[in-house]
Amino acid sequence: MLFVMALATGIRAYAAGNGLSGINEATSMVTSYFDPGTKLIYAIGAVVGLIGGIKVYSKWSSGDPDTSKTAASWFGACIFLIVAATILRSFFL
Template sequence: MKKQTKKVLLLGVVLLAVSETFAQGNGVAGINEATQMVTSYFAPAVQLIYAIGAVVGLIGGVKVYNKFSSGDPDTSKTAASWFGACIFLIVAATILQAFFL
């Protein structure tokens, strides 16, 4: 009985070792699939960032117009900060798209 238990145990160890070697081939396919999924999300994300930049630009334009109409001396500082935010969003989206794709 002891000899048969050793054979079953040896067979179990061999099966575990063989199954591990067969499972290693799926790593490359998984990495390729994940890469393709991430790159497929990039184009819509860049378009979304451009849309957010447009909304920020419109809001900034309204704020600057209100300050200019009221005669606030701080108008140029506000215009520069809103314009800088819009430029940052557009440049960041373009650089990310160029870097990752």
């Protein structure tokens, strides 16, 4: 009986060691994607900013009275992308 209990304890300790190394490996794999992901989000923010600038300029040139609302919405979208990427990076790393 004592032998069976010792064997079960050894198996549990071995399984916990493999699980811990698997979790550590998964964590390192996930954190390795944050730098390229952050750069991708910054690039998307730059493209959105350029598109928004063109749209605002075209509305402003045509004399549309809704220009300030459009500029605020595009600018807010760019700021959101940059802040979201920074907060996610600081939260998870």
